Amino acid sequence: MGAGHAHRLYRHGHSPVHTLPPHTKLAAVLCFVIVVVSTPREAMWAFALYAALLAAVAYAARVPAAFLLKRLLIEIPFVAFAVLMPFVAQGERVDVLGMSLSVNGLWGAWNVLAKGTLGVAASVLLASTTELRELLLGLQRLKLPPLLVQIASFMIRYGDVITDEMRRMKIARESRGFEASGVRHWGVLAKSAGALFIRSYERGERVHLAMVSRGYAGSMPVIDDVSASRAQWSYALTLPCAALVVCLLGWVL
């Protein structure tokens, strides 16, 4: 608790993007990603424009480029996959640097890389400008079932607690001389996982009892209901609307 109450994914700030209501941001990101995915892959300039749009949002949100790029690294497994694609795809082939590559595979790799990267960048921007709790409120405002939102909020709230518990068990194992180095040690690790499950489940029961004793009757009270003005909606939806124009141009040209 000494390290502030915001999640490490969140980047504190007071930019216009930070102050937007969370559900408008969620809707904007979702629409943007849908538009990006439905753009024809041949319109390469369209993806450059999308990237420029996201860069503009990042600038408005004062998220530094290095921060954004570092978070994009999560995509690496799929980059590896995309790199393989020109080698294994079928169809006509071209010679690039002495290697025969499939044209379709190159397009496919480009498609996955471009759309995937834009999607990840949009999500990263969303997560770094919106607090976790706000994000959950936003999901609730977007009519996600309340029970699902509650489960998600419990997961977020106790995720760090459970992870910390796991870390403490790891320390306990290591301080007794245990070092996992191969399949032979799976038994010990699995016992830890089992113990972690029991602790999580029992903690869940305790949390429930604590809630019941404070008057919980199956639904959480909504304390701070966020609402968005028309101006805020239109501000947030500028991004997907601009993207839609680009997408339509991509289909027409």
Place this chain on the structure above:
Amino acid sequence: MHVPDGFINAPVSAAAGVVAAGAVAVSLRGARRELDERTAPLAGLVAAFIFAVQMLNFPVAAGTSGHLLGGALAAILVGPYTGVLCVSVVLLMQGVLFADGGLTALGVNITDMAITTTVVAYLVFRVLVKVLPRKRSSVTAASFVAALLSVPAAAVVFTLIYAIGGTTDVSIGKVATAMVGVHVLIGIGEAVITALTVGAVVAVRPDLVYGARGLNRPLKLRVGGELVDAAGTPAPAAVRGSQRKVWLTGLVTSLVLAGFVSFYASAHPDGLEKVAHDKGIDAKARKHASDGSPLAGYGVKDVSDARLSGGLAGVIGVGVTVVAGSGVFWVVRRRRTADTSPSQLTETV
């Protein structure tokens, strides 16, 4: 295996989203039955557990390590509906917060990793628990097989989705081989870890394991040197002779299942070879380039045919297992509607 944006085309992603939303809605209702009003905190904490345990690394050999996917484990520990919910919530949060898996591909990811793994694992698990003797060790064995099959099943479903709406031009045979091959290997790890974990929980708190409900012996008190049933403990539902047919069907199903397991086991070196092939792909390309027909190896007719047939066999196998499993449970459910017991399965697939 998190699918990013743009990998599956928009209409199929939307259709998968509808499937996922429907399944999550059904699970929300089912989870209330499994956990009543404790659903929110308990499912939330179990989701946090799944999230944490996915970060627990299991070293395989020098340098490499694997981790648990958790679908099968969740289904066995907390029940299928809660399991689907927990894994879906984990995927949702990974997509929204960590950008792990695309937002438009969320439906695909949930259908694939939350619904398929959990449902397949739970069906297989229930059939095996019914067939095997009522012992704790059979719970462990059943969870091994359930987890073993759940991962390739997810790979097969992914391949199906890819076949319908994939945006790239890689042949279905190759995708099926690569996905199923690699995921059979992953499935073995998943199976061992899941079985060990379930075994650990069953040894300490058997009452917490959803899949082991009904295995508890009734509490006996020793009164004057003689064992007497403690009052208030309901006797486990007696197995009646009329269920013999169900048992037999279950046995046949598990035999079919075992057949496919051995099939996969024998295909295991192929999977390994495939991975090695993929990893060393540029070395391979250079070697072939000297032949003047680069990557000709990929076009070898009989290999790709054998692989394709392997993939098809996998599809059919898992399909048969699921259908047979559902059939068995439908019958069990019909037979048991009269005397409802708490441990009874009310699975609607």
